[in-house]
Amino acid sequence: MRAMSVVLVLLSTALLAGCPKTTTTKPEGAGAGGTSGAGTSGYQGNGAGSGQQLTAEQLALKEVQQAGSVIYFDYDKAEIRPEYTSVIAAHAKYLNGNANRKARLEGHTDERGSREYNIGLGERRAQAVRRALMLQGVPEAQLATVSYGEERPAVDGHDEAAYSKNRRVEIAYGQ
């Protein structure tokens, strides 16, 4: 849960931070509401004749928020389970419609096993998400990966309930 809200906050601040540079194509305050119905009330056209584009972006953003930004994995695995197809699709759509947005794919593992091997495993998970997004047309330049291995658990704890929440890739929109 924490992971999710962090991602959403990042997403929101990213959109805000991006505004000054792209005033002709970006809405003011889109997504600033985080999870609370972002993008409908705060909408305010700021450029000339780009209304359709903005709506599309906001719709894509809403889909991203509904789909979530965390993909969970099985133990020692990096295959994306079928239930996350919609998450990938929502982010792909958002990225394809917003060439100036960059996604940071943060791979994580549970605490079991050795730490640097887990860095490798987290990277493999992040790369799996990267490939899935690229298969849906997202340009490589919009994607970066980082692996935290087991260093940044979403949930404290030493049982499978915690582990299953920690084996994940978070899709974040930063800087």
Added chain:
Amino acid sequence: MRKTLQLLITSALLFAGVSHAQLVVEITKGQSDAVPIAVVPYGVEGQPAPTLDVADVIAADLKRSGRFAPLEKRDMIDRPTSGDQIRFQDWKYLKSDFITVGKVSADGPDRYSVQFELFNVLNGQRLLGQKIPSAAKDLRATAHRVADLIFQQLTGIPGAFSTRVAFLNVEGAAPNQRYKLIVADADGENQQVIANSGEPLMSPAWSPDGQSLAYVSFESKNAAIYVQTLRTGERRRVSARAGVNGAPAWSPDGRALALTLSRKDGDVDVYTLDLNSQVLTRMTFDPGIDTEPSFSADGKKIYFTSDRSGGPQIYEVDVNDPRNPRRVSFDGNYNARPRVSPDGKQLAVVHQDGGNFRIAVIDLASRAMQVLTQGRQDESPSYAPNGATIIYATQDRGRGVLATSSIDGRVQQRLAASAGDVREPVWAPYAK
């Protein structure tokens, strides 16, 4: 965003001070046949008297080794400070096999000399006798040196009480964790914070001369490898490439690091990095995860973890022929993070044993494996420079603590921090 700098020097982290996390050492398993020894409080001559009880430090070192059982001070009926004052019959009666006596003399305002002797109680034979000059601030180090000499005389193994250990201390709950890279004496004293970050720090590795640490820091929000000289605090960023920059390991000559990179294509592989020329040489070519390199004692081979056959296993590769790796571990379905023993004859690894992760050693000649530890989540083994002990990270009621085991598994101890988790211990080489 930020330009990658080949050389980033900062001294901001230099005098970062003493950590709050005191380490508490507890022997969890000692040898039942530990050798009884009397460490008689050393006499004091001249002014000013030292503030440190040298014999206390020596007795504590010997006791922590698990191989010695120092006589309690209250049971000592006599306090000889030189060999000619020892009445061996008394100490025989107290069942001490060996006795050390000595004195600390003030040679000046902050200069001392520590004079000590070691005797066999049974036959009265003098085994050691030395006088070691010491600055006042080095008295503790000098006491460790005396303990090293006594340990070597009686066991045939060089002592490692004078050495240091680096480890990570992590405090706070996610996402507000504080990561500190700490260097302490092997008894947990003299802690110094080497690096301090709100982003993860990991994988510290001592240079062969014991002067520098390489480590991974996520302080720039991406993994980067730094090399920091302890005495000056000078720090270089040696690798900040796209993707993984991890698992630094020094070549025995200190000129190169083996490290793990994923670079642009995302394939996690081991490389060597010449620290002067910055030349990268790829050491592994498999599409799987190849990581956790460790140089052989002669520097000609690199041992590493690879999951090319399914689960992680240990492989070796000749540095000059990296296209022909060979598998080293065959017991079980998870063996990772090899560390080569100082004599080059063994590997310490993380081995999955019926669902638990434990430290095991692999004899490189016979390939036989022996599991040393009994934890659930034991990891990060590191050899003491004398090869007699392995320090590793484990969990105690959900907390990260450090533990040591003699390589025969007979002596074990635990080192817990007063605050937070401790993890990733690495034993420093002998100072050069």
